[in-house]
Amino acid sequence: MLKTTLDQEADKLLACVHCGLCLPTCPTYHELGNENDSPRGRLYLMRAVAEEKIDISPTYHKHLDLCLGCRACETVCPSGVNFGNLLESARAEMVETQPEKLDWWTRVKNFFVGLVLKQVFTRKWLLNLVWTTLKTFQRSGLVSLLLKSGLFKYLPVLEFALALLNKAESQLPLAKQLLGNNSGEISDNTFELTYQVAQFTGCIMEGLFTETNRATTRVLSTNGCLVEIPSTQACCGALHAHSGFHKTAVMLAKLNIDTFMPIGSKKDFPIIVNAAGCGAMMKDYGRLLANDPDYSQRAKAFSARVKDVSEFLATIDLRKARPLNTKITYDAPCHLYHGQAVRQQPIDLLKKIPGAEFVPLVGAEMCCGSAGIYNLTHPTMARKLLTEKIENIKQTKAEVLVTGNPGCAMHIGAGLQLAGEKTLLLHPVELLDLAYQLA
Ligand code: SF4
Ligand code: SF4
Structure with missing residues (x-):
């Protein structure tokens, strides 16, 4: 899933010049000051998974899960990185395709959220x-x-x-x-x-x-x-x-x-x-x-x-x-x-x-x-x-x-x-x- 989106957006992702313009607009980076909780850091993590440099893990999930999906980073990005779509694909990869790589508590939470969203x-x-x-x-x-x-x-x-x-x-x-x-x-x-x-x-x-x-x-x-x-x-x-x-x-x-x-x-x-x-x-x-x-x-x-x-x-x-x-x-x-x-x-x-x-x-x-x-x-x-x-x-x-x-x-x-x-x-x-x- 992520690889497909990454392929479609490859030019935009590769065009990311790591300028950091998105950092001050990101609420989670603003609150925590952690690069992994910034748009640039999250994109870096997504690319690393898509290029099989790292595997999906509870830590990877934590940083992507903390993202609000507010897309404030898209508004300021000079390279036009479509962050919202990439985030959705990365989450689908974790929730639907490779849930076994997440910790048990996250899987329990996802089960109940899925039950409500999919059945109700x-x-x-x-x-x-x-x-x-x-x-x-x-x-x-x-x-x-x-x-x-x-x-x-x-x-x-x-x-x-x-x-x-x-x-x-x-x-x-x-x-x-x-x-x-x-x-x-x-x-x-x-x-x-x-x-x-x-x-x-x-x-x-x-x-x-x-x-x-x-x-x-x-x-x-x-x-x-x-x-x-x-x-x-x-x-x-x-x-x-x-x-x-x-x-x-x-x-x-x-x-x-x-x-x-x-x-x-x-x-x-x-x-x-x-x-x-x-x-x-x-x-x-x-x-x-x-x-x-x-x-x-x-x-x-x-x-x-x-x-x-x-x-x-x-x-x-x-x-x-x-x-x-x-x-x-x-x-x-x-x-x-x-x-x-x-x-x-x-x-x-x-x-x-x-x-x-x-x-x-x-x-x-x-x-x-x-x-x-x-x-x-x-x-x-x-x-x-x-x-x-x-x-x-x-x-x-x-x-x-x-x-x-x-x-x-x-x-x-x-x-x-x-x-x-x-x-x-x-x-x-x-x-x-x-x-x-x-x-
Ligand atoms: S604003 Fe765009 S190009 Fe700059 S670091 Fe953020 S995602 Fe990359
Ligand atoms: S979508 Fe996520 S990464 Fe982008 S500004 Fe909002 S919280 Fe930060």
Whole structure:
């Protein structure tokens, strides 16, 4: 697996001039100062394994496993090293092809992560059951009660897991209560049907952030889009690919391609995604299936259609919003900023809301530590990065923090709650939805 990717990327890897420009942008190198926990060091290790100079070992795994997959190193690399793809291949090599070379504890962890990702995230009915159970627990008030009780003060990992669960939902209903009554001129509600789009609803977004998905549909519709939402769509496979479960990621990619682009389909209108991690993954289906004769063409065409919702909205004339008198800041999800190079569009979108005062966030492009399931598998590093993020958010004195990825929303939301902060956390389209007063 790694050798195949290495062969495909050989020119880029060999072009690595060891300049070290990627080092200061790497959160794990920044925290630990160890070359083996830097992009350059990890690439060196991957090449050594691919060239059979060293073997896969628990130490090799440790350094690659500690990588957040944030892809900040790609943004600054002058040689265009595709670090994210190489990392996924290296992990698949360890998890799927040569698991016997890892220590027993890592294999146990991988077994349980694989069980959830491969058996639950691939079955809609089972996933819905999990979401319903989590939401029932969350809405029972028991989670808030347990957090307030202080019982978990000395069990920080458990306390953080509870806070994550507590924030695993859209804050749009709360924001509507707190910010929704601003008076101001009423915008024109009429619109012409001008565009056609498909909406990817995702598994975590639809299961836990249902309101964000509904807000996305409303914002698209009110801006003249006919929105198609296919019911047979599946999880995008990002969590699987990042964790080394390559085969399941490929299977899910094929399901989505069959749904949005069945054989013979001439559809070319945008597929709108509101979760940065899903968007980055789906834009990569073309590469993932490049060597599959049955899917390569459709995968390429599919990826070309994928657009983050802020990326799409930046290309059309937006309906005028009502004033929303609040102070906002924006944290860039890594898989939007680094993974998709969608950087300015979400900020421009927020700046179009009259009355909203935008305050830039220091380190907005630095990873918050969420990184898929990284905050559960590497709680210490994840909390270190989160602490810095929360401090920077506090400095802005913003009432609303805007970000476009469910993992970041839960992770930062949990951090804000445990720090006693009342900052609201919304998706860019939720803020727009609120300004349109559609909800
Ligand atoms: S920035 Fe790119 S070329 Fe420079 S050391 Fe990092 S990976 Fe190599
Ligand atoms: S993906 Fe992020 S954590 Fe991993 S090496 Fe690159 S910058 Fe560092």
